[in-house]
Amino acid sequence: MSWTTPTDLHAQVQRLWDRGDLLRAAVSDALSWPLRLSLKAPSAADLADRFEAARDWVRTLTGTAHIRIEWREWNHRVLGTQQLPAAVWLDSLPNALALIGKTRPAQRFTALWQQTAAKQPALLAWLSRRPLTALDLADRWDLLLAVVTWLQTHPRPGIYLRQVDAPGVDSKFIETHRGVLTELLDLALPPGAVEPAATGVAQFTRRFGLRDKPVRIRFRLLDPSLPSLQGCAGLPDITLDAESFASLALPLERVFITENEANFLAFPAASHAIVVFGSGYGWDALARAVWLHHCRLYYWGDIDTHGFAILDQLRVHFPQVRSFLMDRETLLAHRLHWNEETRPARQDLPRLTTEETAVYDDLRFDRLQPQLRLEQERVGFDWLSAQVDGLA
Numbered sequence: 001m002s003w004t005t006p007t008d009l010h011a012q013v014q015r016l017w018d019r020g021d022l023l024r025a026a027v028s029d030a031l032s033w034p035l036r037l038s039l040k041a042p043s044a045a046d047l048a049d050r051f052e053a054a055r056d057w058v059r060t061l062t063g064t065a066h067i068r069i070e071w072r073e074w075n076h077r078v079l080g081t082q083q084l085p086a087a088v089w090l091d092s093l094p095n096a097l098a099l100i101g102k103t104r105p106a107q108r109f110t111a112l113w114q115q116t117a118a119k120q121p122a123l124l125a126w127l128s129r130r131p132l133t134a135l136d137l138a139d140r141w142d143l144l145l146a147v148v149t150w151l152q153t154h155p156r157p158g159i160y161l162r163q164v165d166a167p168g169v170d171s172k173f174i175e176t177h178r179g180v181l182t183e184l185l186d187l188a189l190p191p192g193a194v195e196p197a198a199t200g201v202a203q204f205t206r207r208f209g210l211r212d213k214p215v216r217i218r219f220r221l222l223d224p225s226l227p228s229l230q231g232c233a234g235l236p237d238i239t240l241d242a243e244s245f246a247s248l249a250l251p252l253e254r255v256f257i258t259e260n261e262a263n264f265l266a267f268p269a270a271s272h273a274i275v276v277f278g279s280g281y282g283w284d285a286l287a288r289a290v291w292l293h294h295c296r297l298y299y300w301g302d303i304d305t306h307g308f309a310i311l312d313q314l315r316v317h318f319p320q321v322r323s324f325l326m327d328r329e330t331l332l333a334h335r336l337h338w339n340e341e342t343r344p345a346r347q348d349l350p351r352l353t354t355e356e357t358a359v360y361d362d363l364r365f366d367r368l369q370p371q372l373r374l375e376q377e378r379v380g381f382d383w384l385s386a387q388v389d390g391l392a
Contacts, residue, residue, distance in 0.1 A: 002040060003040055003041060003046075003054075003057050004038065004039045004040045004041070004088075005057075005060070005061075006060060006061065007065065008038075009037055009067065009088060010099060011031055011036060011335060012037050013037070013090070013099050014100050015047075016096070017100060017102055018132075020130070020131040020132050020278075022096055022097060022102065023109045023131035023132065023135065024128055024131055025093050026093060026106045026109060026110050026113075027110060028128070031093070033090070033092050033093065034068070034089040034090060034091045034092070035089065035090045035096065036087055036089055036110040037067070037088045037089070039085060039086075039087055039088045041084055041085055041086070042054040042124075044074070044083065044236070047074065047082060047084075052222060053160045054084075058083075058084065058085065059345050061085055061088075065098070065099070066090070066095040066096075066098045066099040067088050067089065067090060067099065068089040068091055069085045069088055070085070070086050070087040070088070070089060071083045071084065071085060071086060072086035075190050083342055098219050098367075104127060105135055108135065109131060109134065109135050109138075112134055112135070112138055113127055115141070115145075116141075116145070119145055120145055120148055120188055121200035122188045123145075123148070123187055123188060125182055125187060126183060126184060126187055130183075133180070137180065140173075140177070142168070143166075143168055143169050143173060144177065144180065144181065144184060146163070146166040146167050146168060146169055147169055147173075147174060147177075147181060148184075148185060148188045149166070149179075150165070150166035150169075151164075151185060151188075151189060151193070151208060152188060152189060154194070155189065155190070156193055156208065157209060157210065158209060158210025158211060159210060159211055160211045160213075161174050161175065161205065161210055164210075172204070178201040178204040179201050182207065182332070183241070185208055190211065193208065193209065194208065195208075195209070212390070214241040214242065214243075215241065215242040215284075215285035216240070216241060216242075217240055217241075217242055217245040217276065217285060217286065218237070218238070218239045218264075218277040219237075219238055219239075219245075219275060219277065220236050220237050220264065220265075220267065220274060220275050221236045221238070222236075222256075222267060222268070222270040222271075222273040222274055223269065223270065223271050223272055223273055224236075224269070225271075226250055226251065226272070226274075227251075237265075238302075240287075242285035242288055243288070243384075245285075245286075245288075246288040246289040246290070246291075248289070248291065249291075250274070252272055252273065252274060252291075253271075253272040253273065253295060253296060254273040254274075254296045254297075254298065255273065255275075255276060255292060255295045255296070255298070255334055256274070256276070256300060256324065257274060257275070257276045257278045257297070257298065257299045257300065257314075258274065258276075258277065258278060258300045258301075258376065259277075259278045259300070259301050259302070259307075259310070260375070260376050260377045261277060261302070262377050263376055263377055264276075264277045264324060265382075266381065267384075267388075268381075268384065268385045268388050268389075270388050270391075278299075278301075278304060278310075283314055283316070283319075285319075286317070287317035292318060293318065293320070294392075296320075296322070297318055297320060297321040297322065298322050298323075298328075298391075299311050299314055299321050299323055299324060300323075300324040300325050300376055301323075301376060302365060302374065302375050302376050303325075303326050303330065303331050303359070303363070303373070303374040303376075304343075304344070304372070304373035304374070304375075305341060305344040305346070305360065305363050305364050306345055307326060307376075308326070308345075308349055308352060308359070308360040308363070309345045309347075310385070311323055311351075311356070312328070312349040312350070312351045316351070319351070323356055324387070325379055325383075325384065325387055326356065326359070327355065328355075328358070328359050328362075330374075330379060330383065331359065331368075331374055334374055334379060334380070334383075337374060337378035337379075338372055338373065339373050339374075340372070340373055341371045341373035341377070342369070342371075344363065344364055344371055345364065
């Protein structure tokens with residue numbers, strides 16, 4: 001039996017709720033009333049073959065609250081004149097909400113709408129577009145509006161999140177809600193207060209003119225003859241903020257970048273060189289150091305697909321960078337140390353050299369071993385030292 005049940009009617013209205021249509025209808029003319037629901041009723045054959053079942057179906061449908069049934073007469077040659085539901089209607093939004101038990105949430109959304117219309121009318125478009133999300137945020141909506149209002153009053157303030165003094169708001173709240181705040185602030189702030197090139201939650205502070213936590217760059221002097229930095233005499237392992245690193249003025253010819261801390265700490269001596277402790281796919285901070293373009297730059301990552309993907313990304317900022325110990329000879333010489341990469345990359349990497357692409361293709365197409373990986377710390381130290389000496 002496929003006749004429409006009260007559960008089916010409930011599901012139809014629930015879908016309207018899940019799409020946000022009923023919430024939009026609470027504050028606009030998003031739906032027209034009365035609203036007709038889909039109905040599949042017994043046919044003439046059903047009345048003849050399953051009369052008792054059809055009568056029970058009519059009784060169940062008639063007992064469903066909040067709907068209006070439109071009837072029609074059916075003249076059956078055996079059973080005579082019968083009345084059957086021809087259509088089911090919801091006459092109003094309150095009836096629709098009551099049918100699925102959403103009256104209170106809809107009232108709460110209406111209150112949010114009225115509050116926003118009074119305080120931040122530019123955000124009504126967001127409420128209309130994402131009503132269910134707004135409802136989920138109802139208990140935090142006052143604080144979200146407070147952040148929006150504060151940044152309207154203090155556009156691009158150039159301070160840390162900890163210094164934002166919106167009522168009841170702390171920096172952890174802003175950090176937790178960066179995604180939704182980005183959407184709200186994009187609507188509420190004038191264009192000059194938003195940096196459009198800064199996208200994604202990671203660049204929230206830059207987008208709205210707040211100060212980022214300083215990015216630290218750690219490096220080691222590999223040549224004892226290099227002049228010490230002020231206050232760093234006798235310290236070969238140095239950490240600077242990105243701006244200070246960008247302004248370095250050392251007589252350097254070579255810069256090595258490695259992703260592994262053990263390799264960074266044990267990297268062998270090299271003339272006129274430093275080694276930088278890398279940061280995976282995040283190269284923006286390093287890119288501020290224009291002087292790196294005048295050095296021979298070497299990147300040493302794992303011989304796996306993501307190692308080559310990181311190298312490819314580094315070349316966005318430094319096209320001259322060369323791979324180091326990421327060649328086929330190094331890979332084959334350390335067969336005993338091969339292991340597996342959990343989630344290999346598969347995309348094309350356009351910035352690799354011909355030789356690098358050949359190794360990368362062997363890895364991503366599993367030509368040597370499925371999900372093959374040689375981690376950089378597994379490369380023999382004597383092998384490393386010989387390769388460094390060979391670059392001199």
